[in-house]
Amino acid sequence: MEDQKTAVIRTVGAEKVYDMGKTRVRALAGVDFTVEQGEMVAIMGASGSGKSTLMNILGCLDLPTAGSYFLDGVRVETLSRNQLADIRNQKIGFVFQGFNLLPRTSAVANVELPLLYDRSGEKINTRKLASQALAKVGLGDRLDHEPSELSGGQQQRVAIARALVTDPSLILADEPTGNLDSRTSVEVLALFQELNDQGITIILVTHEEDISKYAKRIVELRDGYIIRDEQVADHRRAAVDLETFTPVAVEVEV
Amino acid sequence: MKSSRLIKIATQSILKNKMRSLLTMLGIIIGVGAVIVMVAIGQGAQSMIQQQINSLGTNLIVISPGSSNSGGVSGGAGTYNRLTVDDADKLRNESIFLSGVSPEIATRGQVIGGQGNWRATINGVSTDYQFIRDWDVISGRFFDQSDMRSNRKVAVLGMTVADNLFPGEDPVGQRIQLRNVPFDIIGVLAEKGQTASGTDQDDVILAPYTTVQTRLSGRQFVPQILASTAIPSDIEAAQEEIKAIMRESHGLAQWEDDDFTVRNQSDLAETAQGTTEVMTMLLLAIASISLLVGGIGIMNIMLVSVTERTREIGIRLAIGARGSDVLTQFLVESIVMSILGGAIGIMIGFGGSYILGEATGWSTTIQPATIFVALGFSAAVGIFFGLYPARKASVLDPIDALRYE
Numbered sequence: 001m002e003d004q005k006t007a008v009i010r011t012v013g014a015e016k017v018y019d020m021g022k023t024r025v026r027a028l029a030g031v032d033f034t035v036e037q038g039e040m041v042a043i044m045g046a047s048g049s050g051k052s053t054l055m056n057i058l059g060c061l062d063l064p065t066a067g068s069y070f071l072d073g074v075r076v077e078t079l080s081r082n083q084l085a086d087i088r089n090q091k092i093g094f095v096f097q098g099f100n101l102l103p104r105t106s107a108v109a110n111v112e113l114p115l116l117y118d119r120s121g122e123k124i125n126t127r128k129l130a131s132q133a134l135a136k137v138g139l140g141d142r143l144d145h146e147p148s149e150l151s152g153g154q155q156q157r158v159a160i161a162r163a164l165v166t167d168p169s170l171i172l173a174d175e176p177t178g179n180l181d182s183r184t185s186v187e188v189l190a191l192f193q194e195l196n197d198q199g200i201t202i203i204l205v206t207h208e209e210d211i212s213k214y215a216k217r218i219v220e221l222r223d224g225y226i227i228r229d230e231q232v233a234d235h236r237r238a239a240v241d242l243e244t245f246t247p248v249a250v251e252v253e254v
Numbered sequence: 255m256k257s258s259r260l261i262k263i264a265t266q267s268i269l270k271n272k273m274r275s276l277l278t279m280l281g282i283i284i285g286v287g288a289v290i291v292m293v294a295i296g297q298g299a300q301s302m303i304q305q306q307i308n309s310l311g312t313n314l315i316v317i318s319p320g321s322s323n324s325g326g327v328s329g330g331a332g333t334y335n336r337l338t339v340d341d342a343d344k345l346r347n348e349s350i351f352l353s354g355v356s357p358e359i360a361t362r363g364q365v366i367g368g369q370g371n372w373r374a375t376i377n378g379v380s381t382d383y384q385f386i387r388d389w390d391v392i393s394g395r396f397f398d399q400s401d402m403r404s405n406r407k408v409a410v411l412g413m414t415v416a417d418n419l420f421p422g423e424d425p426v427g428q429r430i431q432l433r434n435v436p437f438d439i440i441g442v443l444a445e446k447g448q449t450a451s452g453t454d455q456d457d458v459i460l461a462p463y464t465t466v467q468t469r470l471s472g473r474q475f476v477p478q479i480l481a482s483t484a485i486p487s488d489i490e491a492a493q494e495e496i497k498a499i500m501r502e503s504h505g506l507a508q509w510e511d512d513d514f515t516v517r518n519q520s521d522l523a524e525t526a527q528g529t530t531e532v533m534t535m536l537l538l539a540i541a542s543i544s545l546l547v548g549g550i551g552i553m554n555i556m557l558v559s560v561t562e563r564t565r566e567i568g569i570r571l572a573i574g575a576r577g578s579d580v581l582t583q584f585l586v587e588s589i590v591m592s593i594l595g596g597a598i599g600i601m602i603g604f605g606g607s608y609i610l611g612e613a614t615g616w617s618t619t620i621q622p623a624t625i626f627v628a629l630g631f632s633a634a635v636g637i638f639f640g641l642y643p644a645r646k647a648s649v650l651d652p653i654d655a656l657r658y659e
């Protein structure tokens with residue numbers, strides 16, 4: 001084994017084959033992928049290229065059919081169902097491509113949910129933590145709204161708040177800005193960058209070249225292979241871009 | 255996870271689906287309600303019968319002809335060994351435990367007097383009868399020893415007879431004709447109600463047995479003798495004593511069986527209780543079946559709900575719920591629902607038995623134990639029928655569950 005002491009994520013020849021009787025889909029075709037602590041990676045690629053499949057494996061929701069995945073040096077395939085659940089709860093904040101909020105449940109209850117399954121016993125005032133997380137994503141005034149009473153972008157932000165609420169060391173976001181207008185997208189990215197500045201590792205999936213510019217590193221997938229993996233020389237700062245956004249927004253509001 | 259959080263999660267999702275939850279609980283509500291009403295009816299019937307048996311008189315002992323253990327065959331023998339007034343006298347004179355002994359010579363007959371005609375039971379008894387039956391006289395007096403000795407034609411009327419022959423007036427001092435023999439009415443008895451078998455105890459005319467024997471029946475034998483002790487604890491000893499005196503009176507040899515039967519009130523009560531117990535068990539069985547059906551209803555809805563909420567389960571698993579968390583959530587949901595249903599069922603059961611009690615006049619008593627048993631049973635139903643669906647939910651794969659449409 002090579003040096004892997006700081007590698008948060010390391011996949012070795014990770015493969016995912018969906019066997020559906022007649023046809024077999026090779027969603028991941030042997031991916032070697034390493035992410036160090038404190039990185040902010042954008043994963044790009046066409047639809048069906050395997051982005052979500054990779055994210056699910058990285059998020060310990062799914063296991064590779066071949067190859068292996070080390071999370072903080074621990075080989076995930078060897079862990080029990082309960083251990084995987086605890087990792088998902090404590091280490092990882094996952095933003096799903098389709099929000100995956102509980103229907104007919106208030107925003108604050110949705111965000112509170114991961115805290116209810118916390119086993120560390122440290123998260124006591126769950127309601128308050130949930131409200132704070134919602135305030136962070138700019139939904140402090142929408143606590144009691146149910147998903148059906150929120151816009152797509154607001155639902156997306158509730159999903160982000162739910163990923164943040166447990167203070168994870170790794171955030172995996174599958175198209176977190178897919179449903180947001182450009183300004184809100186930049187706001188979310190500003191939030192991610194702020195978290196990243198605090199040392200939290202962030203991996204996000206995006207279709208848009210513009211969004212990927214905010215990451216420190218871009219990885220591109222095609223047909224289950226990594227075809228591009230490059231550092232972004234000088235990535236954009238969302239906080240700075242927001243300032244140039246602001247006058248426009250003020251003008252519109254006036 | 256803390257149990258308070260579990261219950262919170264469970265109640266949240268129950269409240270989220272009020273209609274479905276209510277329909278799910280309906281089976282349990284009806285089941286528990288039915289069980290409680292059934293038990294209340296059964297207990298009401300039993301206490302009713304108990305009351306009726308007590309109304310026969312306290313510490314009552316009944317001596318009747320014929321052996322109890324040789325059944326129908328001794329019916330023939332009974333004709334040779336009838337009870338007589340002498341037996342009754344002997345019991346009264348020789349017994350130390352008995353505080354009252356009275357022959358009971360009943361005949362049915364036409365009564366003429368007051369407003370007209372009435373058919374009633376005419377019962378020839380002794381002065382002890384009032385004490386044995388614990389029967390108050392509300393107007394006039396009961397007949398006494400001198401009435402007995404002189405075979406006076408005096409009668410004491412039961413309430414039903416008094417009401418029918420002399421509505422709205424006091425019959426005391428008036429005269430009636432029993433089989434064309436005139437009797438003076440000297441008293442009216444308090445109301446006693448019906449017997450366990452539904453006979454109206456107040457449809458009776460009491461007269462000295464001496465008079466009844468000589469004037470009305472003309473027969474010397476006595477169909478049965480009633481006796482009573484002063485205190486309940488003497489009953490058993492009194493029964494033994496009666497047997498001894500009776501055997502002597504009938505001149506039975508050592509090897510001969512009793513040619514009479516001595517029964518006490520609890521023997522009578524047991525027979526009656528036995529029938530109501532069978533009835534109660536039957537009702538309970540029916541009610542339990544509805545509780546079972548209610549349980550299956552819960553299981554059915556929980557299974558549907560697991561399928562319907564697959565995505566929810568997927569979300570919970572994805573954000574870090576363990577399989578056991580999901581298992582307990584669904585289990586707690588089904589237990590909370592069945593206990594809630596049980597509680598509503600108890601209330602409905604209470605209401606139902608109250609209304610039933612009002613309608614039938616039975617005292618439909620509900621014991622606290624019934625409530626605990628009902629609640630415990632509903633919880634058990636919840637666990638039993640919730641376990642399978644809950645297990646099914648807990649073993650789902652997070653990704654499969656999330657993808658479920």
Ligand SMILES: Nc1ncnc2c1ncn2[C@@H]1O[C@H](COP(=O)(O)OP(=O)(O)OP(=O)(O)O)[C@@H](O)[C@H]1O
Nearest residue numbers: 018025026027045046047048049050051052053054
């Ligand atoms: N459960 C599954 N069963 C069978 N095939 C699957 C399954 N999930 C994904 N696939 C296939 O794997 C491939 C990769 O899918 P994936 O969801 O990772 O794509 P993606 O890059 O996230 O696409 P998008 O940008 O549209 O979200 C696709 O060809 C898809 O059809």
Ligand SMILES: [Mg+2]
Nearest residue numbers: 051052097174
């Ligand atoms: Mg995808």
